[in-house]
Amino acid sequence: xxxxxxxxxxxxxxxxxxxxxxxxxxxxxxxxxxxxxxxxxxxxxxxxxxxxxxxxxxxxxxxxxxxxxxxxxxxxxxxxxxxxxxxxxxxxxxxxxxxxxxxxxxxxxxxxxxxxxxxxxxxxxxxxxxxxxxxxxxxxxxxxxxxxxxxxxxxxxxxxxxxxxxxxxxxxxxxxxxxxxxxxxxxxxxxxxxxxxxxxxxxxxxxxxxxxxxxxxxxxxxxxxxxxxxxxxxxxxxxxxxxxxxxxxxxxxxxxxxxxxxxxxxxxxxxxxxxxxxxxxxxxxxxxxxxxxxxxxxxxxxxxxxxxxxxxxxxxxxxxxxxxxxxxxxxxxxxxxxxxxxxxxxxxxxxxxxxxxxxxxxxxxxxxxxxxxxxxxxxxxxxxxxxxxxxxxxxxxxxxxxxxxxxxxxxxxxxxxxxxxxxxxxxxxxxxxxxxxxxxxxxxxxxxxxxxxxxxxxxxxxxxxxxxxxxx
RNA sequence: GGCCCGUUGGUGAAGUGGUUGAACACACAUGCCUUUCACGCAUGCAUUCAUGGGUUCAAAUCCCGUACGGGUCACCA
Numbered sequence: 001x002x003x004x005x006x007x008x009x010x011x012x013x014x015x016x017x018x019x020x021x022x023x024x025x026x027x028x029x030x031x032x033x034x035x036x037x038x039x040x041x042x043x044x045x046x047x048x049x050x051x052x053x054x055x056x057x058x059x060x061x062x063x064x065x066x067x068x069x070x071x072x073x074x075x076x077x078x079x080x081x082x083x084x085x086x087x088x089x090x091x092x093x094x095x096x097x098x099x100x101x102x103x104x105x106x107x108x109x110x111x112x113x114x115x116x117x118x119x120x121x122x123x124x125x126x127x128x129x130x131x132x133x134x135x136x137x138x139x140x141x142x143x144x145x146x147x148x149x150x151x152x153x154x155x156x157x158x159x160x161x162x163x164x165x166x167x168x169x170x171x172x173x174x175x176x177x178x179x180x181x182x183x184x185x186x187x188x189x190x191x192x193x194x195x196x197x198x199x200x201x202x203x204x205x206x207x208x209x210x211x212x213x214x215x216x217x218x219x220x221x222x223x224x225x226x227x228x229x230x231x232x233x234x235x236x237x238x239x240x241x242x243x244x245x246x247x248x249x250x251x252x253x254x255x256x257x258x259x260x261x262x263x264x265x266x267x268x269x270x271x272x273x274x275x276x277x278x279x280x281x282x283x284x285x286x287x288x289x290x291x292x293x294x295x296x297x298x299x300x301x302x303x304x305x306x307x308x309x310x311x312x313x314x315x316x317x318x319x320x321x322x323x324x325x326x327x328x329x330x331x332x333x334x335x336x337x338x339x340x341x342x343x344x345x346x347x348x349x350x351x352x353x354x355x356x357x358x359x360x361x362x363x364x365x366x367x368x369x370x371x372x373x374x375x376x377x378x379x380x381x382x383x384x385x386x387x388x389x390x391x392x393x394x395x396x397x398x399x400x401x402x403x404x405x406x407x408x409x410x411x412x413x414x415x416x417x418x419x420x421x422x423x424x425x426x427x428x429x430x431x432x433x434x435x436x437x438x439x440x441x442x443x444x445x446x447x448x449x450x451x452x453x454x455x456x457x458x459x460x461x462x463x464x465x466x467x468x469x470x471x472x
Numbered sequence: 473g474g475c476c477c478g479u480u481g482g483u484g485a486a487g488u489g490g491u492u493g494a495a496c497a498c499a500c501a502u503g504c505c506u507u508u509c510a511c512g513c514a515u516g517c518a519u520u521c522a523u524g525g526g527u528u529c530a531a532a533u534c535c536c537g538u539a540c541g542g543g544u545c546a547c548c549a
């Protein structure tokens with residue numbers, strides 16, 4: 001039987017790079033041995049729900065070429081795949097735990113809790129719920145319930161002993177049971193907490209490998225206790241190292257381009273993003289780093305996930321992106337960059353625009369960069385620097401070269417790159433000038449700067465009219 | 473603060489006791505190519521694996537302490 005993994009985001013309408021990376025790992029683990037990849041929406045926090053977030057998640061995964069086997073918008077045997085639609089289930093299982101004596105009703109209000117927290121704070125002691133409600137008698141509970149008092153259901157933790165959790169990447173992790181709090185399983189609004197829903201759903205949905213950020217590592221004993229209480233088999237745990245920002249802190253919204261959509265809108269190809277992300281905290285066994293999704297599925301190996309956190313490096317992502325852009329066939333490339341071009345091109349021909357875009361195919365490392373590089377073809381205002389002006393006056397042949405260019409270009413029957421390239425040769429023959437003195441004067445005269453793309457392209461793109469004008 | 477986890481160059485990392493004088497890639501530097509920029513190519517860039525001690529004939533690799541970094545201690549996930 002293949003592995004089953006799940007991607008379980010909360011619907012916040014924001015796809016953080018770290019989350020995406022986890023999703024990729026989950027997808028790869030499942031697909032590596034022909035299993036299923038499940039999407040489950042964890043919307044148990046009603047305050048954080050965002051309209052349209054589910055479509056957003058689907059869209060993101062689709063762009064990244066990850067197919068969902070089961071999820072809210074797919075068929076699946078173990079649905080619903082949205083937690084807010086499974087409330088009855090959680091209640092039933094929570095009550096089962098109460099019956100088993102491993103959970104209890106707690107009637108403490110938020111006010112009493114914050115009071116207790118304050119007291120602990122004053123004593124400089126960490127707060128931990130003292131479990132007072134676990135001592136309530138059956139009668140007291142029945143009475144409070146009958147009165148309609150609000151309650152939560154809490155998990156009763158063992159007071160002593162040590163829990164050992166086995167994790168595929170971190171090995172055996174030991175945690176003292178005494179530090180485990182009687183955590184809330186079911187909230188007073190009837191919604192489960194993540195800690196509970198997660199366990200119930202993973203079991204019910206037959207998830208075999210739980211992959212998540214290592215911030216959950218120290219919480220995992222609590223989950224195991226739950227599995228034990230139900231008599232269920234715990235899944236294989238794979239905690240993955242976190243992705244840090246360049247400042248060494250956890251990535252956050254405020255850390256700039258930490259979201260998939262931001263990158264996508266900047267003109268990063270999803271394939272490149274995926275390829276880059278998968279290498280954060282994972283390394284292939286062979287010496288290779290450019291992978292297609294198929295290759296990743298084939299080569300991905302849990303054993304090669306590293307323990308230490310990885311730092312997100314935009315520069316390397318740009319390198320990947322550059323490579324991917326460059327590998328695009330011309331038509332795909334044009335389709336890709338065209339939308340990023342923000343200059344007014346309504347009076348330009350299709351051919352002109354395509355030539356422009358293609359000229360810079362191997363220059364740009366992300367879509368939006370096209371605008372930074374293409375300015376000279378739209379901006380008529382430029383000044384020739386002092387150094388360049390001096391250069392123009394440094395050789396007596398230069399005026400002749402410029403004059404010859406002007407005459408030849410003006411009389412050119414067809415305005416295309418091949419013809420222009422011919423003109424350059426002709427000027428060379430006519431004037432006997434070659435090398436820098438042949439190319440630089442015209443380059444400076446028509447664009448103001450000494451560098452740019454291949455000269456014929458540059459002349460073509462600037463256009464006959466302007467070239468003639470600028471050579472005058 | 474308690475507990476958990478981590479620490480190989482600016483970055484991602486390979487390496488799990490002995491041809492490792494620590495791969496490879498990004499970045500950076502220099503050179504070549506080119507009319508220029510970019511691309512491409514070539515070369516350089518950790519006497520050393522946070523640190524101190526120990527085990528061993530032999531340690532980046534095993535053990536202990538210290539420092540530093542991160543995580544976690546919610547009716548958030």
